Amino acid sequence: MSLAFPPRLIVFDLDGTLIDSRVDLCNSVNATLAHLGKPTLPEAVISGYIGDGASMLVRRAIGDPEGDSTDEQYVTEALTFFLDYYRIHKLDYTYVYPGVLEALENIRADHPQILMAVLTNKPVHPSRDICAHFGLSRFFFQNYGGNSFHAKKPDPHGLEALIKEASTLADRTITPAETIMVGDTDIDVLTARNCGARSIGCAFGLKPHSLADAPPDHLAHSPTDWPSLIAADPPQIF
Known part of the structure; x- marks a missing residue:
């Protein structure tokens, strides 16, 4: 065609x-992981998670890439923190x-x-x-x-x-x-x-x-x- x-x-x-927007997205993900008491990730790893929306980005970062977590409250907390943080820092870099x-x-x-x-x-x-x-x-x-x-x-x-x-x-x-x-x-x-x-x-x-x-x-x-x-x-x- x-x-x-x-x-x-x-x-x-x-x-x-x-x-x-790589740096601001990666910083927001790592701020979320720190908030949850989880180890932060290298920028190169997080960059590979970008592209399918905020929810999937956060799920991949916290180790729930297939979206099959039984603790949806935990996922919601992570996503809410990420969005709130990114809203403030989306123009830093x-x-x-x-x-x-x-x-x-x-x-x-x-x-x-x-x-x-x-x-x-x-x-x-x-x-x-x-x-x-x-x-x-x-x-x-x-x-x-x-x-x-x-x-x-x-x-x-x-x-x-x-x-x-x-x-x-x-x-x-x-x-x-x-x-x-x-x-x-x-x-x-x-x-x-x-x-x-x-x-x-x-x-x-x-x-x-x-x-x-x-x-x-x-x-x-x-x-x-x-x-x-x-x-x-x-x-x-x-």
């Missing part, structure tokens, strides 16, 4: 795609990847008809707060998080909802073939596939190694690659 050019909707992941703002500006200038949005597994409120803080919100008509729907990525529901909303805004039907999902993990690629959309993988993100398990249609080595990949005709398949 070839991509319709130019696309009508581009949906971005947040962590590892637009922002590098987080930064926008170099080239992101310029790439979004270029896409907006060269393709004003393209709508853009955020779909992340991070809880929606910190996602929106972070985008607002860094001046990213102005590019996106919507920002949905992992708790915005009944299921997280790679379930396609969130992406399908954004396609529907974009169609209403554009006053025309936007199809999955006219949609690109941009992200740094196999979760983002699978979300696109499950919806019938195309994907751009980000080799500079938090978990780019996971793209080997689900190769994207295009590969961006830097955010500055996004405009050319989006405008490419025929598609540049890697």
